[in-house]
Structure formats: structure tokens, C-alpha cells
Amino acid sequence: MNLDRRSFLKASLVSVAAVAAASAAAAKETFAPLTAEAAEIIAPIRETAEFPYQVDPKYQRLPAEKLAYLRMFDPEENKGPIKFHFDDVSKITGKKDTGKDLPLLNAESLGIKGRPATLSETGAIFFSHHDGSVLPLREKEMGWRALDMALVVASWSVEYHYNGFTAPGSGPGGVIAHYPFNPMTNETGTEPVFLAGMYSWDNTKARERREQGRQWKFESVEEASRIVKKAARFLGADMAGIAPYDDRWTFSTWCRPNLKPFKLPNGRTEYFLTDPFKLMKGEVEVYGSTSVEADWEKYAGFTPKSVIAMTFEMDYEAYRTAPSVLQGAAPGKSYSNMGEVAYKVASFLREIGYNAVPSGNDTGMSVPIAVQAGLGEAGRSGQLITQKYGPRVRIAKVYTDLELVPDKPINIGAREFCRLCLKCADVCPAQAISHVKDPWVLQPEDCTPSENPYTEKWQFDSQRCLSFFAYNGGDCGSCIAVCSWNKIDAWQHDVARIATQIPLVQDAARKFDEWFGYNGPVNPEERIESGYIANMVKDFWKDTEPTK
Numbered sequence: 223m224n225l226d227r228r229s230f231l232k233a234s235l236v237s238v239a240a241v242a243a244a245s246a247a248a249a250k251e252t253f254a255p256l257t258a259e260a261a262e263i264i265a266p267i268r269e270t271a272e273f274p275y276q277v278d279p280k281y282q283r284l285p286a287e288k289l290a291y292l293r294m295f296d297p298e299e300n301k302g303p304i305k306f307h308f309d310d311v312s313k314i315t316g317k318k319d320t321g322k323d324l325p326l327l328n329a330e331s332l333g334i335k336g337r338p339a340t341l342s343e344t345g346a347i348f349f350s351h352h353d354g355s356v357l358p359l360r361e362k363e364m365g366w367r368a369l370d371m372a373l374v375v376a377s378w379s380v381e382y383h384y385n386g387f388t389a390p391g392s393g394p395g396g397v398i399a400h401y402p403f404n405p406m407t408n409e410t411g412t413e414p415v416f417l418a419g420m421y422s423w424d425n426t427k428a429r430e431r432r433e434q435g436r437q438w439k440f441e442s443v444e445e446a447s448r449i450v451k452k453a454a455r456f457l458g459a460d461m462a463g464i465a466p467y468d469d470r471w472t473f474s475t476w477c478r479p480n481l482k483p484f485k486l487p488n489g490r491t492e493y494f495l496t497d498p499f500k501l502m503k504g505e506v507e508v509y510g511s512t513s514v515e516a517d518w519e520k521y522a523g524f525t526p527k528s529v530i531a532m533t534f535e536m537d538y539e540a541y542r543t544a545p546s547v548l549q550g551a552a553p554g555k556s557y558s559n560m561g562e563v564a565y566k567v568a569s570f571l572r573e574i575g576y577n578a579v580p581s582g583n584d585t586g587m588s589v590p591i592a593v594q595a596g597l598g599e600a601g602r603s604g605q606l607i608t609q610k611y612g613p614r615v616r617i618a619k620v621y622t623d624l625e626l627v628p629d630k631p632i633n634i635g636a637r638e639f640c641r642l643c644l645k646c647a648d649v650c651p652a653q654a655i656s657h658v659k660d661p662w663v664l665q666p667e668d669c670t671p672s673e674n675p676y677t678e679k680w681q682f683d684s685q686r687c688l689s690f691f692a693y694n695g696g697d698c699g700s701c702i703a704v705c706s707w708n709k710i711d712a713w714q715h716d717v718a719r720i721a722t723q724i725p726l727v728q729d730a731a732r733k734f735d736e737w738f739g740y741n742g743p744v745n746p747e748e749r750i751e752s753g754y755i756a757n758m759v760k761d762f763w764k765d766t767e768p769t770k
Contacts, residue, residue, distance in 0.1 A: 267609065269630040273468075273594060276663050278676035283474035284587070287513050290672040290684035291390030294345030295479040295495060295508045303338035307670050307683045311653045320746050321652035324689035331359065331693070333504040339692075341685065346496045346506040347692040351547070353382065355498075358547055358695020364756040365546025366695060374547055374696060377554030385561030385582065386419025393584030394476045394514075394521050396421040396561070399493055412490045420561035421580050423522050428572040437575025447627040450530060453570050458563035459532035460615070461608065463595030463629040467526040467621065472586040476516055480509040518621075524577040526621040528628070530567060531588070531595035533608060533615040534559050536702075538710055539765065541614060542742070542758040544703035545651060545749070547696030553616060557582065560618040567620045576624040588617035596629035599636040603646045603655050603701045604682045607636035612707025636707055637661075640680075643732045646701035651694075651746040654686035655701060700749065704741045706732065 286292060293299055304325050312319040325338030328347055332339070339347070350356040354375040360366035381387055386396015396419030402411040418424060431437055440446035447464055454462035481493035497507040518525045540552035564580035571578040579585065589606050592598060597617075598608035605613040609632075647655040658680065662668075666675045672684045690698055702708055742754040749755060 268633040269596070270633060271630065273590070274631045274633065275593075275600065275661075276678040277470065278663050281470065281674070281676035283470060283472060283516075284674040285475040285513065286391055286393065286473040286477035286584075287475060287511055288671055289391040289477075290341075290670075290688055291345070292392060292477050292479060292511055293672060294341050294688075295511050296342070297508055297510055300340045300342035300506060300508055302340060304341045304344050304685050304689060305670070306686050306689075307668075307681070311657075315647075315653070315657050317648075319653050321650075321654065321686045321690060324652060324686070324693050328689060328692050332506070339689075340506070341688075342496075342508045343506045344685075344689055344692045346501055346508070348688060348696075349495065350501060351692070351695040352378070352550075352697075356695075359693070360695065363546075365543050365548045365759040370546065370548040370551075370759065371696070374550040374554055377551040377558060380558030381554065381561060381582075384420055385558065386421055388419075388421055388561075388582040388584040389557050390479075391473075391583045392478045392511075393421070393473075393581070395419070395423045395579075395584070396582075397478070401490070414491060414493065420565040421582060421584065422565070422568075423579050425523050425572060425577045425579075427569070428575055428577045429523075431573065431575040443625050443627050446624060450567075450571070450624070450626060454530055454532050454563070454567050454620075457566040457570070458534075458559060459567075459618075460535045461533040461597050461610070463531050463592070463597045464626045465529045465531055465591045465594035466628040467529055468591070468594065471590045472516055474516055475513040476521075476585065477511050477513040479511045482509050522577065522579050522621075524623045526579070527623050528621075528626040529586075529591050529595070530620040530622065530626075531592045531597055532560075532563065532567070532618045532620075533592065533597055533606070533611070534563070534618065535611050536614045536616060538614065538708075539758075539762050541699055541703045541708065543755055543762055544699035545690075545694055545697075545746075546755050546759060547694065548759055548762065549699040549703070550697035552614075552699070553697060556616040560616055564618040564620055568622075571620070571622050571624060576622055578624075579621040581619045581621065585621070586619070588619060591619055592617050593631050594628065596632050598632070599634060600679060601636055601646075601705075601707075602640040602644070602661075602680045603705075604679065605702070607634075607640075607705070607707050609634045609636075612636075612705050612709065613702045614705075614708050639706065643706060645704045645706065645732060645744055649700045649704045649744045649746055649749065650687075650690075651698065651700065652683075652686035652690035654683040654690075656681035700746065704744055708741070 310319050310322050328339035328344055329337055331347060332343060351358055354371055357368060358366045381389060383398060386398050388396045398417050398419040399414035400417060401414050451462045479495050481495060483491050483493050484498060485491055500507050534556040536552040536556045540549055543549050560582050568578035568580040589600055592606045593600055598606045601607040601613060606617060607613050608615055641659055644657060647657045661678050661680045663678045664675045668681055669675045670683055670685055673682060743749040743752055
């Protein structure tokens with residue numbers, strides 16, 4: 223019975239492909255129920271017992287100071303030009319390398335002629351744009367204006383000022399600087415004090431509850447898992463799963479960039495990662511970072527047993543404007559939400575007597591943890607691809623000593639689709655994403671210093687990515703925007719799953735997205751020059767209701 227039905231549905235989906243180009247809207251109305259049923263028969267979501275990607279025995283944990291967004295603060299990285307893994311990827315792709323000249327362009331933005339920018343200079347340019355200190359080079363264009371930038375800065379404000387800005391991977395935990403306030407005089411001080419942010423590792427409350435005999439005893443680990451995931455969803459996570467604590471994904475060191483105080487014209491003292499006065503003159507000075515060996519007992523007071531992985535949807539309409547800086551409001555909003563929700567989930571666990579550490583990008587690698595927690599698959603761009611939102615998510619974690627039942631990794635067809643698609647690699651303005659068809663166990667010679675070898679994945683050049691961020695004046699997001707899994711309507715995800723399983727339409731898998739979706743040009747130059755981005759920005763500010 224199933225075999226006959228499977229054959230029928232395969233034939234039907236081939237017919238869908240034929241009519242889709244003529245009428246995408248009609249195809250959706252007619253075939254959405256069919257694709258949902260077909261997907262469950264032809265390409266069902268499967269669970270796997272083990273971590274689904276190869277990890278070589280030579281694999282070693284990554285030191286956090288090797289992350290690209292932390293390496294930029296190393297004074298040694300300010301002594302020579304930023305290095306790309308491939309100087310010219312056109313030799314590999316046969317297409318124009320739109321990223322190879324970015325280091326020269328970034329140096330020119332600092333007034334430097336005749337040499338490429340260093341990694342430290344690249345990072346300083348990016349962060350000066352990211353916090354709104356300097357407007358982008360395209361500030362007169364739709365999507366890069368001061369108005370658009372204001373929304374970006376606002377969206378990131380909680381991550382910067384309350385979470386402790388762990389987005390670069392810094393830790394353990396987040397640190398915030400606030401100015402003391404005198405409630406008797408309503409005066410604010412001029413010298414900041416440092417406090418733990420939302421990603422606080424303080425487990426005093428959990429210890430108090432245990433000492434009071436108030437640690438909650440669950441009837442079973444299954445009950446504990448169900449309740450914890452319910453709490454995570456209720457408190458604001460869009461998806462939640464449980465991963466076993468796996469030491470491989472914890473950074474071998476935890477690292478925080480060093481700050482230096484500067485007296486500003488307004489009389490306040492503020493701490494900076496780079497000298498703000500030298501930067502105004504086109505000079506970059508960085509102060510290194512402080513690393514500690516990762517030690518759970520020393521810094522958190524416990525050794526984790528489980529990790530609660532949570533995803534946070536990023537705004538669809540903002541991502542349609544990628545690579546404009548307006549797109550950066552979407553991840554900023556999610557990063558700000560991540561700290562709040564992770565703090566709440568950790569507070570819930572502490573209140574019932576269990577230790578917990580809330581975490582954003584810091585502490586450990588989020589994508590493999592989310593894969594282990596059954597939230598999605600690792601895609602070509604290195605990002606998590608979920609069934610519901612595609613790669614349009616950010617990930618937070620809560621480590622705990624509460625024993626929970628791990629969810630199983632899943633196969634939704636996304637990784638297989640990535641083999642056939644290449645849209646993210648084609649659209650990347652920096653050409654940072656591999657065009658090789660299949661992932662492989664990367665060797666040291668395949669990696670930049672910020673990529674960890676001996677795991678099965680596609681190459682990714684974070685130095686190229688960061689270089690475009692700096693030149694662009696903010697984030698990019700093009701790879702997420704054009705992804706075939708980045709859709710509001712889930713039926714298109716079903717089509718993507720099915721396409722990878724039918725030989726007759728495998729080569730057209732990418733075309734399904736172009737027929738049914740509206741993600742704009744894939745050529746990175748055409749995407750901006752065609753007027754598509756300007757139109758998407760106009761739509762974003764015009765539409766008061768979110769796209770459903």
C-alpha cells in the first residue's frame with residue numbers, strides 16, 4: 223500500500239514542479255496538502271541515535287580566543303594583513319570573487335592606502351558601525367540610513383547593556399558596566415561599576431533552596447524533561463530541546479577581551495575595547511584578552527549533566543532586506559531576547575534547587591549542541607537549519623546539573639538539500655561559504671585559525687565574512703535570506719525535503735524555491751543594484767503587521 227502511494231506521490235510532485243513556474247500561488251493552494259502528506263511518506267523526519275556527523279579521534283576542543291570575534295583583540299593580529307583561506311575563490315567557482323578586495327576597501331575607510339586592513343582594524347570598523355558610533359558608507363541608501371541604523375542599535379541594546387554582550391563568544395558569563403544612581407538626589411555618577419549581566423553564573427539561589435530542603439524531586443527524568451521544555455517555551459523560547467552534556471563542544475578556554483577606561487567629553491568614564499580617539503584618526507589600538515582554562519567546578523560550582531538548547535526566531539521581513547544593515551535588527555532583537563529567556567530558564571531551575579548557567583554564544587559551540595538536542599541540522603553555511611524556521615534562528619543554552627532525557631538528533635532533509643543547492647554560497651558577498659558539493663572531515667590545512675578541524679562540515683572563512691560586515695557597516699544575513707528553508711509557509715519546506723529524494727527533480731531542488739518564494743536575486747551585486755533591497759526596506763517600514 224505504502225509503495226503504491228509513494229510512487230503516486232512521487233509522480234504527483236514531478237507534476238507540481240512542472241506547473242509551479244506558471245502559477246506559484248495556485249500551486250500553493252492546490253498542492254500544499256499533497257506536499258505535506260508526501261513529505262511524511264517520501265522524506266519522513268528521522269531520528270538518529272548518535273551525533274550524525276563524523277568527528278575524527280584527533281579532534282580537540284577549540285580555545286575561545288581562537289574565535290574570529292575574539293582574535294581581533296589580539297595585538298599580534300594588528301601587525302599584518304587579515305588572511306583569507308583562499309586569496310581568490312574565482313579559481314574554484316569560475317565566478318567573480320566579490321570578496322577578495324574587501325581588506326583593501328576596509329583599509330581605505332580608515333584612510334590607509336596601499337595595504338590591506340588587519341584583522342584588528344577590520345573588527346574595529348565593524349564594531350564602530352555596529353554600536354552606531356559611525357554610520358555606514360552607504361548611509362544615503364535605503365537600508366543603510368541613520369533611521370535604519372537606529373533600529374539596529376535599539377534591537378541590540380539589551381544584549382549590549384544588560385546581557386553583557388557575549389555574542390562574540392566571550393565569557394564566562396556576561397559583564398555589564400552601569401553608572402551608580404543616587405535616589406536621594408536623582409544624580410547619576412560618572413564612574414561605572416561592573417556587574418554580572420543576564421548570563422550570570424551565580425547559583426546562590428539554588429544552594430539556598432537545597433539548604434532549605436526545597437529542591438524539587440521529579441517523579442522521573444522523563445517528567446523533569448517535559449516540564450523543563452515546557453518552562454523554556456513558556457518563558458519565551460520558540461523551540462527547546464535537551465542535549466546531553468558533551469565536553470567536546472565546550473570551549474577549552476573561556477576568554478574575555480580586555481577593556482581600557484577613557485574620559486569622555488561629557489565627563490563620564492567609559493571602558494572601550496579599542497581607543498576611540500585614535501579610531502577617529504584612522505588608527506586602531508587593541509588591548510588583548512584574558513583567557514582561563516574551562517573549569518565548571520571553579521567558575522560555576524557544578525559539572526553539567528544536561529544542556530537545554532533553545533532557538534529564537536529572527537524577523538522574516540527584516541531578513542528580506544539583507545544585506546542592508548536594517549537586516550541586523552533581526553539578530554539583534556533575538557540576541558537581546560536570548561539573554562532574557564536564558565536568565566529566566568536558569569532562574570526557574572535555581573528556584574527548584576538545581577544549578578544552572580545561562581549562555582548565549584559563549585561557553586560552548588551552540589550548533590552541535592542544538593543538533594544533539596534534535597532542533598535541526600547543520601547546513602552548508604555552518605548554521606543550524608530548523609524544520610520550521612530554516613536557518614532564521616539564534617541559539618541559547620542553559621547548562622544544568624539536573625539529569626534530563628536527551629532528545630535525539632533528527633534528519634529533516636536539510637543537509638542533503640544543502641548538497642544540491644549552493645544558494646548561500648552564491649549569494650555571499652564575501653564568498654566565505656564553500657562551493658564544494660559534499661561536506662568532509664576538515665583537516666588543519668582546510669581551516670582558518672577560527673575553524674576547528676577534524677569534524678565533518680563545509681569550509682567557512684570567518685575572516686571573509688567579517689571583512690564584508692566591516693565594509694557593509696553592519697551584519698549581512700544574505701545566506702539566511704535566500705535559504706530555501708527560510709520561509710513562512712511550512713509547505714515549501716516539505717517541497718524541499720521531497721526534492722532531495724526524487725532523482726528526476728534533484729537538480730531542480732533549488733528552483734522550487736525560486737518558483738514558490740520571493741527571496742530576491744542570488745547574485746550579490748545584482749541584489750543591491752537591482753533595487754530589490756530598496757523595495758524590501760520600503761515594505762518593511764510600510765507594513766505594520768508581520769508577515770504570516
